[in-house]
Amino acid sequence: MWQHSANPRKKTLSFRRWSSFVTSAPVFDGLLLLLAAAYFGSSRNLLAFLLSIPVLIYLFLESLIAAMRAAIIKSDHTRMWLAWALIFLAPLAFIYSYKPVQQIRFLLWAPSHYSQLAEASKKDGIVIEWDVWGMAGQETSSYLVVDTEDRLLTKTRADKWAKQIGQSCDFWEGQGVWPKFYIVSTSTDCPYEGF
Numbered sequence: 001m002w003q004h005s006a007n008p009r010k011k012t013l014s015f016r017r018w019s020s021f022v023t024s025a026p027v028f029d030g031l032l033l034l035l036a037a038a039y040f041g042s043s044r045n046l047l048a049f050l051l052s053i054p055v056l057i058y059l060f061l062e063s064l065i066a067a068m069r070a071a072i073i074k075s076d077h078t079r080m081w082l083a084w085a086l087i088f089l090a091p092l093a094f095i096y097s098y099k100p101v102q103q104i105r106f107l108l109w110a111p112s113h114y115s116q117l118a119e120a121s122k123k124d125g126i127v128i129e130w131d132v133w134g135m136a137g138q139e140t141s142s143y144l145v146v147d148t149e150d151r152l153l154t155k156t157r158a159d160k161w162a163k164q165i166g167q168s169c170d171f172w173e174g175q176g177v178w179p180k181f182y183i184v185s186t187s188t189d190c191p192y193e194g195f
Contacts, residue, residue, distance in 0.1 A: 024079050026070040029063040030086030034093050041094035042101035044133035063087050099175050106177040120146050124165055130183050142185040152182045
């Protein structure tokens with residue numbers, strides 16, 4: 001006779017225990033702060049940055065109060081330490097989330113543009129304008145580009161590459177997203193010609 005080995009009641013209890021752990025005020029507030037910091041850090045939009053200031057301050061204070069309350073009433077130590085860890089990780093998420101998000105964005109974009117990428121990978125050049133941020137007259141642009149020799153991660157080699165394809169703007173930063181494919185940002189108010 002076939003028997004189901006897992007006890008459904010045990011699964012329900014463990015799920016309830018897990019959900020009560022995550023939704024407790026200190027952990028939930030810290031998780032919300034971490035996700036908001038990663039979201040706002042992944043955008044270079046000026047309006048998103050300005051909106052992030054009051055939102056992140058509010059979430060930081062709320063998380064801090066919940067973690068301090070958990071420490072004072074001596075609640076579950078695991079929840080308390082996890083809440084503090086999430087609070088301290090939030091600034092790192094804000095600072096370092098842009099590049100991983102751009103990598104994910106490329107990986108989601110690439111399958112639907114396979115033929116464009118296959119054609120572009122044959123020679124050095126600009127594929128598309130990837131992102132623009134800043135205010136009128138002081139905009140910074142980033143582009144998805146191809147370098148068949150994979151040399152765009154150093155500034156001197158990147159500047160040579162830009163001159164080779166006929167562009168005069170200096171690089172501000174570059175990020176490899178796939179072999180031969182990079183996302184490069186130009187200096188402020190110096191877009192690549194033709195875009």
